[in-house]
Amino acid sequence: MPELTDAVVGGFSLGAIYSLVTIGIVLVFRATETFNFAHGSFMLLGALIVGRLQVGSGLPFVVLALLSLAVVGALGALLFQTVLRYAVGRPSFVAVIATLGFAAVADGFIGIVFPNTQYSITIPGLSGGSTTIFGATFGTASLEISVFAVLLAVSLVLVFRFTSLGVRLRAGGQDSLLASQGGINIRWVYLGSWALACVLAGIAGIAYGSVNTVNSGIEDLALLAFPAALLGGLDSIPGSLIGGFGIGILQGFVAAYWGGQYVTVVTYSVLLVVMLFLPHGIVGTRVVRRV
């Protein structure tokens, strides 16, 4: 019984984090039809800024978090503005390689400014201690974080669905020509999507980093979110939840029953399977293949 609970609850926690990251991936895809392989760098940077500054300065967590998210959001906008605008109209891998280049720059920068110490983030208001569910023990804080992440993800989905701002963001991503006719400034929509995606990555990084250590493992988390995005359907925001939790729970089970070292390879095998046999994911739009 403990393994099952471990799997489900652990998977749920992971899934919550993945969902946040995956929404970001979908936002980026809908805006610029590309992947941002530097997503992990944004997660890590977000977490590092908070973790590092919490040690020295006496600033409250909320201030640090906002600062960190502002930095990350600004960087995302910068990346979009300088790099990706020039990649429009070129083959899709141009933008992807450019984001890889940015990831390299970010990694180098992170390596210099935040040398190899491990940080941890303390979020005030989180309960300490542990809770036992069905025989498996979890840090209470990590459960609370997961609930927060789920609520955030779900509310984002609802916002996109039902508010006018959200509809504009979705419309902009879906059909730029039509949307521009509706008086929506496309450039700002794309920019906003990118900034928001990076902010979400930062939040996910901080959330994850508050209950685990902040180290480069966080970047791998972002890379593991790509299978989630493909599983849910690259252009579907609700799909991000499906994909995120799907992968999270899968990983929970694999970790609990087979061992942590199998998680990555299984996740990426799922990616391959989805790409080959279900290219539009579970709820993505079916693309009509034209010649």
Add this chain to the structure above:
Amino acid sequence: MTLTIISERNDTAQQAPRWRGVLRPAYFLILLVVAVVAIFTAVGSSYQIYIVDTVLLAAIGAIALDLLMGTGGQVSIGNAAFLAAGAYSTVWAGRAGVPFPFDVIIGALVCAVAGLVVGLPALRIRGMYLALATLAAFYIAQFVGQTYQTDTVGAAGFIMTPVFSGTISQQSAKWAWLLVAVVGATIILASWLRAGRSGRAWRMIRDHEIAASMMGVPVARYKLLLFVISSALIGLEGGLTARFIGAITYDSYTISLSISFVAMILIGGLDTMAGPLIGALVVTTLPIFVPDIINLVGSSSSSSLNAGNYAEIVYGALIIIFMIKAPKGLTGAITGLGKKAQDAVADRRRRNESSQP
């Protein structure tokens, strides 16, 4: 009709078979490499020869990746996987008693098969999705290597006996000559493949895949062949590197390593002959030169510690610049300058001729 008559070149000059011209630039390049190696093995320090060896090894992989991405247009960011596969297969063959160089050859062959497997999804996936798929291949290969290593020798990694005898310096020098031969053969092979029918077919697949099938190009077969050849060469580099360094462990094969190879071909210039070599030279030596440059600008005792990080920043920036602005890379810049010089000379000649009474 807006056709410009470029020059009134005598048509018979164009009748001369240009086909034989394919290898002449390759020979020149190889000669250059040989000269460099000769100089360094004669008067260079042990450390310098070691760097030369590292650059030569990287060049093999860079040429292979350029064939795959530059000529064939197949995006792959999982090449560290093939390096690992080549290295580990070589180790496994060596432990089974196979001597050098056959263990490395087995490593290359294993990677050829792996390339076939990885190439199969490439038939249905393109562009950035293919990049993602090659990332998946990387993780799978990393897993296999990690499992093999932990099951056999643990985290310390594999240690292999040196291939050559003598002092470190002598061994490095012998490796340099061996690698010159391998790199030279790779350059020639790549030149043969990039020219002629297969080169045209791959470029059509790269630029206009549908039109390619309309020219009668069997797209699937050519894609798979490309993956097989390219993977075999990268595996060759992996195996040679394993024997050269003498020790391998799975955490040396990172995504950063894959990205550095992409940087090499972008900086050098996609689909060019000299590009991969220039790129290999630049990217491999960046961690060495960048701290020196940083030291010149501002003093920092940590600059050598952070050499790798500074290098990453530089080639990351170069990736962005070259990918967006100049996919022809440094080779393009050089040939561009060369062409400008040629045009300037031709202009001057024409002006002189017209000024004659």
Add this chain to the structure above:
Amino acid sequence: MEKERKRGLRRGEKVAAADARAIEVRAVSVAFGGVRALTDVSASVSAGEIVAVIGPNGAGKTTLLNAICGLVRKSGGAVSHHGVDVTNAHPTRIAQGGLGRSFQDPRLIDSMTVIENVLCGTHATVGYSLLDQVVRRRKVGRMEHAARAEARELLHQFGLGQLVETDAGQLAYGPRKMVDIVRATIARPSVLLLDEPSSGLDVAERARVEGMLLMIHREFHIPMLVVEHHMDLVRAVSSRVLALVSGSVAIEGPTDAVLDSAEFRATMTGDTSLFALSDRKVATPDA
């Protein structure tokens, strides 16, 4: 070259009798996820013919070409080349069987020279293998030399001789379209499809293209199916015309008869009150 081209046909299939039509399209329908691009379209091209396909934008002309090339799946009907059924054949096979095609947007490789681009069209006919390129260098050299000479000759014939060594990326749009046509012709296909060969060209360039098509017709005797918008070009080169409107054949018949008819004028102005959008022949079809 004939031998290599026959190798493209499926084993066991004989090349049909000489009087089989170069292209025969029978009641072909193509649907893209709910949109009916072609409905029950029939057409044919016989030896010695140049057939023009005309019609308003979105009528399905390019789709028809794609259907003949095997690039789209057909939801009904049949296509055959020289009597050989190719309805479900792979486009590469169809091309290897002797079908040549030019594109509306000339798909050249900018980093290569014009002659190298033209040589791309010889893939099925200059057939040395990858292995040959490594071990049989002399054979490869010979075949390349011969192919290059032929390509140069063809470019000269079409008046493009001075562009032989120019990088395709440097060409203006007109020459690009012409090089695309040369590339499609060099393998002496048994039938040639051309997708708007004169679109985007000025009057002088259109005249050049007209000359090229007529030369292909007179010197190389290659039957052609040409999608075109410019009626003067259509009148100058084609013997028959097929008008497509909204995915169906509206009119069909000899060129002048069709183009001079009231029905045709109605088609082009979109006034469909004059006739029903079903198969309607202006004159009796060729016996």
